[in-house]
Every structure is written in C-alpha cells, then in structure tokens.
Amino acid sequence: MVRVRSHxxxxxxxxxxxxxxxxxxxxxxxxxxxxxTSGLLWGGLAMMVFLGVLFGVFLATTGNxxxxxxxxxxxxxxQPTAPATLPPGPEGExxxxxxxxxxxxxxxxxxxxxxxxxxxxxxxxxxxxLAVPSAETLKALSSAYRLSFDxxxxxxxxxxxxx
Numbered sequence: 001m002v003r004v005r006s007h008x009x010x011x012x013x014x015x016x017x018x019x020x021x022x023x024x025x026x027x028x029x030x031x032x033x034x035x036x037t038s039g040l041l042w043g044g045l046a047m048m049v050f051l052g053v054l055f056g057v058f059l060a061t062t063g064n065x066x067x068x069x070x071x072x073x074x075x076x077x078x079q080p081t082a083p084a085t086l087p088p089g090p091e092g093e094x095x096x097x098x099x100x101x102x103x104x105x106x107x108x109x110x111x112x113x114x115x116x117x118x119x120x121x122x123x124x125x126x127x128x129x130l131a132v133p134s135a136e137t138l139k140a141l142s143s144a145y146r147l148s149f150d151x152x153x154x155x156x157x158x159x160x161x162x163x
Contacts, residue, residue, distance in 0.1 A: 002026060087129050094158045095129035101145040101155075102127070116140045132162050 006021040006141060086098030102123075109127075113120040118137060125131040126141075133141060138159055141151040 046060050070075060090131075090158060090162055091129040093153070094132070094162060095127050096139065097155060097158070098125040098133075101142075101147055101151070107144070112141070114145050115144045136157070 001023045002025075004019075004022050004024050007019050008016055009019050010016050056151070060143075086095050105112075107115075109120045109123045112118070112123055118140065122131065126133050135156065138155060139152075142155065147155070
C-alpha cells in the first residue's frame with residue numbers, strides 16, 4: 001500500500017476538486033511498485049542493442065563472404081559489337097545518334113558505364129532502341145559524350161517526341 005497525500009485535481013470539465021489523503025494499492029500483486037520489472041526490461045533492451053552493435057562490428061570486420069550481383073562485375077548478357085538493324089523511325093534515329101555520340105568520344109560502353117554509373121546493359125538497350133533514357137540519364141550521357149549544348153538539345157527534343 002502506498003500513502004497518497006491530499007491534493008487538488010482538475011477534472012476534464014475544468015472544475016477543481018479536493019482529494020483527501022488516502023492509501024492506494026500497488027500495481028503489481030507482489031507489493032513492489034514495478035521498478036524491478038521495468039529495470040529488467042531496460043536491461044534486456046540495452047543488452048539487445050549491445051549485441052546488435054557487436055554483431056554489426058563483427059560483420060564489418062570479417063566481410064560478407066557472398067558478394068551481391070553488383071560486386072561480381074558480371075554483365076547481364078553478352079554485348080554485341082555491332083548493332084543489329086535499328087528500327088525505322090524516330091526510335092532508331094535516336095538510338096543511332098546516341099551510338100554515334102559515344103563512338104565519337106572513342107569510349108566503350110563499359111567506360112561510359114563507369115563514368116556515369118549507368119549499367120552497361122542499359123546503355124546497350126538505349127543504343128539498340130530497346131529503351132529510352134530519362135531526362136536525367138540523357139543529361140549524364142551527354143556530359144560523358146562531351147556533347148555541345150545544341151547537340152544535347154537536339155537529342156532532348158527527339159527523346160521528348162518518343163514518349
């Protein structure tokens with residue numbers, strides 16, 4: 001039992017009442033106030049956090065034995081050396097312009113991929129008219145291809161007409 005002194009309490013309605021001193025039962029049946037139980041909970045939580053940090057440090061120092069696909073540096077499919085016939089129309093023309101721009105720089109797809117962070121297979125898809133780059137991707141490719149502002153603008157206009 002816990003002894004409670006007399007005090008004032010404000011009700012939700014706004015009215016203030018006087019509460020006389022009284023005895024209150026504790027929340028746990030053993031007679032304790034629950035601090036031992038909460039101490040165990042906090043201690044257990046601290047132990048779990050410590051073990052998590054320890055496990056993270058262990059993984060960081062030992063390394064991951066199984067590399068993910070991006071770490072293996074494998075290409076998704078073999079890269080053709082010469083493009084297949086491009087489709088007629090603006091899609092094929094756009095893809096041809098991208099390939100020509102890359103060839104003018106003298107860089108390979110893998111070198112462009114390393115410069116821009118765009119996957120080599122994705123660059124191949126752009127050059128074979130299987131995919132159309134977004135505006136941000138086209139801007140990254142244009143800077144890697146060292147295109148002039150006029151050439152970039154012409155490519156951007158052509159790209160916007162394809163969508």
